[in-house]
Amino acid sequence: MSRSPSEPASPGLDPGRPVLAVEGLHITVAGGRTEAVRDVSFTVRAGEAVGVVGESGSGKTLTCRSLLGVLPPGCAVSAGSARLDGAELTSLSPRAWEELRAVRLGAVFQDPASYLNPSLTVGRQLAEPLRVRLGLSRTEAHARAVELFGSVGLHRPAEVYHRYPHELSGGMLQRVLIAVAVACEPRLLVADEATTALDTVVQAEVLDLLARLRDDLGLALLLVTHDLAVVAEVTDRVMVFYAGEIVEDGPTAEVVSRPAHPYTAALLSVASAGDWHRRELAVIPGRPPEAGAEPPGCRFADRCAFAEDRCRTARIPLATGADGRRVRCVRAAELAETLADPFRPAAVGPASAGPVSLDSAPVESTPIEEVSA
Known part of the structure; x- marks a missing residue:
């Protein structure tokens, strides 16, 4: 890059200062009739790489598109705040978005x-x-x-x-x-499935490139992907989305080695494609609740092997533990050793597990992220 090694990554940059701060973000689809993302809060600091993972329809791409001002028609931020270097993004005019993109905010798709x-x-x-x-x-x-x-x-x-x-x-x-x-x-780079369509060698080269640019420029990187191997390789922290909510957030190395939420453990169980000793393909049975459904309790309960009655009675908060990790599970503390076991079960319910409720029929078609006019 044009900057010499002795120059700071960005004028006045505090490496520990949040570049992006999102608080209580809610996003609606279908013209405001359905809420697809609920109460999402997180920060990304200068020079930090944060991964965003989850199944299709989990709300991760909608969240990131809201930060870029490119939500599909019919989708809108209904509540909450998103600030880039202290400047509010949710109320920007189209002209202000044009002035912001590419200068302080970059994107790769x-x-x-x-x-x-x-x-x-x-x-x-x-x-x-x-x-x-x-x-x-x-x-x-x-x-x-x-x-x-x-x-x-x-x-x-x-x-x-x-x-x-x-x-x-x-x-x-x-x-x-x-x-x-x-x-x-720019201060923040959003990479949405930026390596998905590339072969393994090129993917590795692009990931190395993103890591180098992050170091050279002090970029804050928000990386959206389905690939947990990519997350483990590139990011410092990872957020796991499920049914429009963050269910776990913590340092990548800790989340990958010691998942605190059964859904995270299930994702890790089905993602180990390089394990040639496996005799069966692990899957997460059932489907996430339909966008807009409001099942009582944990949204993952009907797919979780560890769910109890108390998991289905009231909304589960995203609680911060003593180690600073956030997890949305009432049994997180008692399941810690079980989920950290490398030979743990897939942490999911029986293969016959269905949708969360009769009011939330399985979604067979377009995932939430692909909603358009």
Whole structure:
């Protein structure tokens, strides 16, 4: 990057200061008739990488899209606050969002080709925001774009500058999109399934790139993924979403080795694809409750092998333990040793487990994150 090693990652940056602070966030879908995300609160600090995991429809992508101001039609933030460096995001006008994106807030998505204009060279698409946002001249923007392409690991960056998206591979396009996202050195980078469509080698290279940019720029990174291996490799902290709520939040190493919520343990049980000693494919039976359903008690109870009557009687708070980890489970303390056992069961109920209630029929079609007009 253009900054010398002796320069601070960002002027006036306090490494321990929250870059993003979300408090009590609620998001509705279907024109406000259904609440899909409920009471979500978390912070992301400068230089910190936070993972967001959960099944499709858990609300993780809706949460992150609300932070980017790109919620699908029919979806809206109904309550709560989200602040970037103290500036409220939930009440921004469209013009204010345009001024914020790419300068203080960057994003990388799963399919980079769909976010690049096929009729323009990738160099022009990178140089344009440099001219508009930073006021660089045409010559300066060209030189800076070539430098950025080189910094994200693209070989022969001067040649890549003149290529069109269809002339580049998926891995190269993802690097181009990352270069665009960090061109103006934003404070927060949101990566939503940024490595899902890439092969294993390219995925590892992109993850290494994100880690390096985080160190070089002091970026706060919010990484949304289904892949727990990616979370374990890249993030400092992980939040586990289920049915529109955070059910566990803590340091990644601790959550992966000692899950405190049965749902987290179940995710880890079904994610160990590299365990060749397994004779059966582990699954989490049943389905999450339908968006908007309000089952009493724990939303995971009907899929959980450890559920008791008290788990179904009242709403379960997201409690903070003595170690600072947050977990939404009334049995967290007594299940600690059981869930930490590497040979633990999948922590889920019987395979015949159905939906949470008759009022929340199984969702067979579009997950919450893909709601659109």
